Amino acid sequence: MSSVHNDQSGPAVPIALPANQPRQFYRGGASIAALRGSDDREFGPEDWVASTTTRFGQDESGLSRLPDGRLLRDAVTAEPERWLGAEHVAAFGDSTALLVKLLDAGQRLPVHCHPSDAFAQRHLGSRFGKTEAWIVVGTSGANPVVYLGFREDVAPETVARWVATQDSSAMLGSLNEIPVRPGDTVHVPAGTPHAIGAGVFIVELQQPTDFSITLEWQGFLADAEGAFLGMDRQTALETVNRDGFGDAVLDSLIKRTADRSEPRVPLLADDAAPFFRAERLHGGVELEPSFGVLIALDGSGNLRTDGGTELPLHRGSTAVIPHSAGAAQLDGDVTVVHCRPPTAGSPR
Incomplete structure (x- = not known):
C-alpha cells in the first residue's frame, strides 16, 4: 500500500507504522530489532506502537508519527469519530483509551506499580490510571520469569521501610516469581507491585498513561526524584496493593495459551x-x-x-x-x- 491520508476525501485505511523507540533508563531492544528487522538499540527496549501517549513530563516523546508526517495523536484529535467510532467517543472522548508496546527486557526491571483511575484523577489530573497486561512473545536465558504481587500481606510500614532503605532483595523476594514462556499472558491490575525479568519479550497493553511509582529506584534511576511522579513518598505509596496474591488470585490473572492453535485465541484474563x-x-x-x-x-x-x-x-x-x-x-x-x-x- 502506498501513501495513506485519513482525511475527508477518502476512506480511512489501515496504516503500517515504523518503529517508535523513545530512550529508556534500562537496557534492551535486541528482540525488537530481530522481530522488526531494525537496528539494535541498547536503550531502546520499548517500541510504542500507534501511541497517542507521551512519556511522563514530555511534550512529544513517545508519540507515533504517521507516514504522512502527522502525529497520530493530532490525527485522532482532528477526526475522533473516524478513528475511534461514535460509541467509543461518547465513552472516552478523543482518547484511544489504549497504549500498546513491544517491551524487551534486556535486564530485570525494577519493582514498581501503577496508579488506579481513582488515584490518577485525585493526584495526577488524569482520567486514566495504568492497568496493564503482558503477552509473552519471546524468552531467552535459563530462567525467564516475571514477578507479580506480594506473596503475603505486607504492612504499610514495611513497604515504607523497604522503599526508604532501598532494600531490593526484600522487595523482590516478597513477590510471586512466575516462570513464563511464549503464549503466556499476565493481567496486572493497577497498584500491583511487579517486575519483568531479563530475557522476557512481551506485547504490553496499557491504559494510555506513563505513570509509574518506582519502588526500587536505586541502580535504575539517577535519584529518587523521578520515582514518585512529583508526589511525596507517602502519597505515592498509597498506590501499592499490599494484599498477598495466593494461587487463586494468580490463576485469575494468568493465562497459558501456547498450546492453542485455533484462528482466533482470546489472550487476556476476564478482568x-x-x-x-x-x-x-x-x-x-x-x-x-x-x-x-x-x-x-x-x-x-x-x-x-x-x-x-x-x-x-x-x-x-x-x-x-x-x-x-x-x-x-x-x-x-x-x-x-x-x-x-x-x-x-x-x-x-
Whole structure:
C-alpha cells in the first residue's frame, strides 16, 4: 500500500507504522530489532506502537508519527469519530483509551506499580490510571520469569521501610516469581507491585498513561526524584496493593495459551476486559470495525478491508486500524496480535 491520508476525501485505511523507540533508563531492544528487522538499540527496549501517549513530563516523546508526517495523536484529535467510532467517543472522548508496546527486557526491571483511575484523577489530573497486561512473545536465558504481587500481606510500614532503605532483595523476594514462556499472558491490575525479568519479550497493553511509582529506584534511576511522579513518598505509596496474591488470585490473572492453535485465541484474563482486549489471530479471520493495533509475530499475509484496500503484513509489521476502515479480513499464513480498547459499555 502506498501513501495513506485519513482525511475527508477518502476512506480511512489501515496504516503500517515504523518503529517508535523513545530512550529508556534500562537496557534492551535486541528482540525488537530481530522481530522488526531494525537496528539494535541498547536503550531502546520499548517500541510504542500507534501511541497517542507521551512519556511522563514530555511534550512529544513517545508519540507515533504517521507516514504522512502527522502525529497520530493530532490525527485522532482532528477526526475522533473516524478513528475511534461514535460509541467509543461518547465513552472516552478523543482518547484511544489504549497504549500498546513491544517491551524487551534486556535486564530485570525494577519493582514498581501503577496508579488506579481513582488515584490518577485525585493526584495526577488524569482520567486514566495504568492497568496493564503482558503477552509473552519471546524468552531467552535459563530462567525467564516475571514477578507479580506480594506473596503475603505486607504492612504499610514495611513497604515504607523497604522503599526508604532501598532494600531490593526484600522487595523482590516478597513477590510471586512466575516462570513464563511464549503464549503466556499476565493481567496486572493497577497498584500491583511487579517486575519483568531479563530475557522476557512481551506485547504490553496499557491504559494510555506513563505513570509509574518506582519502588526500587536505586541502580535504575539517577535519584529518587523521578520515582514518585512529583508526589511525596507517602502519597505515592498509597498506590501499592499490599494484599498477598495466593494461587487463586494468580490463576485469575494468568493465562497459558501456547498450546492453542485455533484462528482466533482470546489472550487476556476476564478482568482485563474493562481496560483493553487482545487476541492472537492466524489467517482467514474477520475483524469487526474498531480502532485497533496489529503486531505481526510470524509469517506473511494481507489485511483487506471492505473498501478494497489491502495492507501487506509480515513478521515484524505493526499497523494501526481506524474504526472507519470498516470490517477487514486477515488472510495468509500470518500470526498477529490484535489489540483493541475496551468496549464502550465495559464496567470498571
